[in-house]
Amino acid sequence: MRKLTLLACCFFAVIACKENKETPSGEVAESAETATPENEASDWIVLFDGTSFDGWKGYNQEGVPDTWSIEEGAMVFTPPAERPEGASYNLVTESKFENFVLSLEWQISEGGNSGVFWGVEELEQFGQPYQTGPEIQVLDNEKHPDAKAGTTHQAGALYDMIAPSEDVTRPVGEWNTMEITIDYAGETGKVVMNGTELLTFPLGNDAWDAMVADSKFDGWEGFGQYHEGKIGLQDHGDRVAFRNIKIKPL
Secondary structure (H helix, E strand, O other): OHHHHHHHHHHHHHHOOOOHOOOOOEEOOOOOOHHHHHHHHHHOOEEOOOOOOOOOOOOOOOOOOOOOEEOEEEEEEEEEEEEOOOOOOOOEEEEEOOEEEEEEEEOOOOOOOOEEEEOOOOOOOOOOOOOOOEEEEEEEOOOOHHHHHHHHHHOOEEEEEEEOOOOOOOOOOOEEEEEEEEEOOOHHHHEOOOEEEEEEEOOOOOOHHHHHHHOOOOOOOOOOOOOOEEEEEEEOOOOOEEEEEEEEOO
C-alpha cells in the first residue's frame, strides 16, 4: 500500500511539473534560463539602426549636417572640400544619459582621427563637444601623427589622460568594436575594444579631478562636469564611419 502511495505521489508530481511548463495552448513555455538573453537584449536602446538619423543632431545646430550620410547601414562623416572658417560638424544625441554601457563599431580612414564623447552639454559658451565631454579616441594608430604624441592619444585611450593597455585596432578599412562603460554611481569607467579590456578609470571623484588636473584639460570650465549629458561623435576633419550604436542604461 505504501509503495502504491509513493508511486501515485510521483505520478502527480510529474504531471504538475509538466503543467507548470506548458502554456494553455500546450506549447512549452521558456524557462528563466532561455528567456535571459531576450531580457538582456531588451535592456539595450538602439541609437542608430542603420537607416535613419532619428535621435541625432549637429552640435549646437538644428538637424544633421549634410556632411553626414548613411551608407550601407553606417553613419559616415565625409569632410567638405572647403570648410568655412569656424565650421564644425560634430554629431550628438538628442537625449542625455548618465550611467550606461555604450556599444558601437567604428571604421577610420587612412591617417584619420575622430572620437566618441560622453557627458556633452550644448550651451552657447561651448563651441565644441570636447569642451565638456571627455573623449575615447578613434584613430589610425599607424599613420596619424597623434599616435606618436604619446599613448594617451592612441585609439581606445581616454584622451590625454589614460592610455590603452595595448594596441588591438584592426587595419584601416576594417570595423572595430568598442564598448564604453560610464558608471558615476560606481565611480568608474571602462573601455573594451575588439573584445579586450583596454583601461579603467575613476569618475566623479577626487581621483578624476587629479587626473584632469594633470592633463591638457586642467582649468577648462565645464569639462567632465556634466554627469548627465549627450553622446557625441567627433568631426576631426577626416572620414569616419559608425554603426550598430546602442546604449544600455545602468
